[in-house]
Amino acid sequence: MLKKLFGFDPKTMSVRTEVVAGFTTFLTMCYILAVNPNIFSHLEGLGYDSRAIFTSTALAAVIGTLLMALYAKKPFVMAPGMGTNSFFVFAICLNMGYSWHFALTAILIEGVIFFLLTVTGIRMAIVEAIPKSLRSAIAPGIGLFIAFIGLQNSGLTDPSSATLVTIGDLKDPDTSLALLGLIIAAIMMILKVKGGLLWSILITTIIGVPLGITHFDGMVSTPPSVEPLFMKYDWNNVFSKDMILLVASFLSIDLFSSIGAIISVASKCGDIDEKGNPIGLKKTFTADSTAIMAGSCLGVSTTTTFVESAAGIAAGGRSGLTAFTTAVCFALAMLFSPLFLAIPNAATAPVLVIVGVFMITQIKDIDFDDYSEGIPAFITFIIMPLAYSIADGILIGIIIYVLINMLSGKWKKLNLTLYILAILIVLKYALL
Numbered sequence: 001m002l003k004k005l006f007g008f009d010p011k012t013m014s015v016r017t018e019v020v021a022g023f024t025t026f027l028t029m030c031y032i033l034a035v036n037p038n039i040f041s042h043l044e045g046l047g048y049d050s051r052a053i054f055t056s057t058a059l060a061a062v063i064g065t066l067l068m069a070l071y072a073k074k075p076f077v078m079a080p081g082m083g084t085n086s087f088f089v090f091a092i093c094l095n096m097g098y099s100w101h102f103a104l105t106a107i108l109i110e111g112v113i114f115f116l117l118t119v120t121g122i123r124m125a126i127v128e129a130i131p132k133s134l135r136s137a138i139a140p141g142i143g144l145f146i147a148f149i150g151l152q153n154s155g156l157t158d159p160s161s162a163t164l165v166t167i168g169d170l171k172d173p174d175t176s177l178a179l180l181g182l183i184i185a186a187i188m189m190i191l192k193v194k195g196g197l198l199w200s201i202l203i204t205t206i207i208g209v210p211l212g213i214t215h216f217d218g219m220v221s222t223p224p225s226v227e228p229l230f231m232k233y234d235w236n237n238v239f240s241k242d243m244i245l246l247v248a249s250f251l252s253i254d255l256f257s258s259i260g261a262i263i264s265v266a267s268k269c270g271d272i273d274e275k276g277n278p279i280g281l282k283k284t285f286t287a288d289s290t291a292i293m294a295g296s297c298l299g300v301s302t303t304t305t306f307v308e309s310a311a312g313i314a315a316g317g318r319s320g321l322t323a324f325t326t327a328v329c330f331a332l333a334m335l336f337s338p339l340f341l342a343i344p345n346a347a348t349a350p351v352l353v354i355v356g357v358f359m360i361t362q363i364k365d366i367d368f369d370d371y372s373e374g375i376p377a378f379i380t381f382i383i384m385p386l387a388y389s390i391a392d393g394i395l396i397g398i399i400i401y402v403l404i405n406m407l408s409g410k411w412k413k414l415n416l417t418l419y420i421l422a423i424l425i426v427l428k429y430a431l432l
Contacts, residue, residue, distance in 0.1 A: 006324060027343060075313055079330075081304035085300075087253065101233060105233045136362055147356025153178075185200035204350070
């Protein structure tokens with residue numbers, strides 16, 4: 001039955017491992033339940049209910065992740081994405097002056113377009129058009145990206161106006177605890193402790209109690225209603241130029257972010273074919289496009305595959321049972337939010353750094369001796385952390401790949417789809 005539901009193979013998989021992996025993934029990404037309400041609280045003056053967004057965020061994660069678990073049968077986890085939430089609030093609503101109803105409508109339309117691109121095979125064609133060297137660069141790039149996020153969240157690195165990034169204050173209790181958590185997580189992995197990443201999170205959280213870093217403010221609370229945000233669309237300007245530009249902006253960001261995340265986590269669990277393409281990609285894309293539409297109904301920004309899925313994969317998760325466990329955790333979190341939100345950044349940030357180490361290993365598949373492959377690949381994975389954007393890393397990598405191969409006489413390596421992609425990307429940066 002588990003095989004039919006989740007693609008679980010009892011010969012090579014363990015129920016215990018899958019459940020621990022799912023819980024590990026949840027603990028590394030449950031920060032979204034605290035971050036999203038904080039970001040969307042800036043729209044309260046515009047009539048947005050930032051209390052309801054907590055429940056909406058959890059429900060969007062449950063729906064999207066269940067689709068991955070039961071339909072795609074993958075250990076991939078979905079939730080409203082970081083980056084697009086800030087783009088939604090600060091760029092679209094506060095800077096450009098659009099209403100949040102208008103932005104939600106754009107996300108719904110984006111989800112419909114993604115679904116159509118999936119069923120027609122266009123999204124799969126885009127993945128296949130990306131050169132193998134660039135696909136191999138995506139996982140290391142995302143590894144560097146999430147490790148960088150982990151280092152920032154832990155306080156081990158600190159943004160600086162003079163040097164852009166500098167070492168953090170190691171005397172700070174939170175930073176010291178995060179450093180200790182990193183050591184604990186590393187030891188767990190070296191000793192091959194089952195569920196080692198989960199144990200490191202729990203141990204670090206407990207150590208934070210006497211240090212005054214971990215604070216428990218109760219156990220249970222009633223989740224707020226999603227009614228203030230449910231289906232609050234603006235259909236009056238759906239055919240306007242502004243709507244077209246807004247949908248195009250979301251599409252360009254989310255298309256390559258989702259492709260990057262899915263390729264990287266699929267590579268991590270070995271779920272790729274001989275050409276380096278993720279297996280069962282059409283079902284995965286169908287699940288994520290459906291989740292985008294469902295999330296917009298609940299009033300949240302774009303729901304996407306989280307790269308933190310790699311934490312569960314690193315813990316041994318390989319089937320939809322891992323994702324199902326994470327979905328159950330998000331459902332329970334709506335009732336036990338004070339308990340889950342008590343886990344400090346110092347406990348989860350080290351896990352992101354360790355996951356970054358796991359994902360960087362695919363760099364060995366890139367032929368750096370062939371500069372026509374190595375240079376675009378390097379640009380792809382180095383831009384992701386430095387520009388703080390998975391999508392921009394892939395987009396710039398494609399442009400560089402096409403230009404240097406075309407201008408150096410290696411144009412036979414390029415295909416029509418890749419040329420079209422490069423032209424559209426250039427237009428995206430020129431017009432959007």
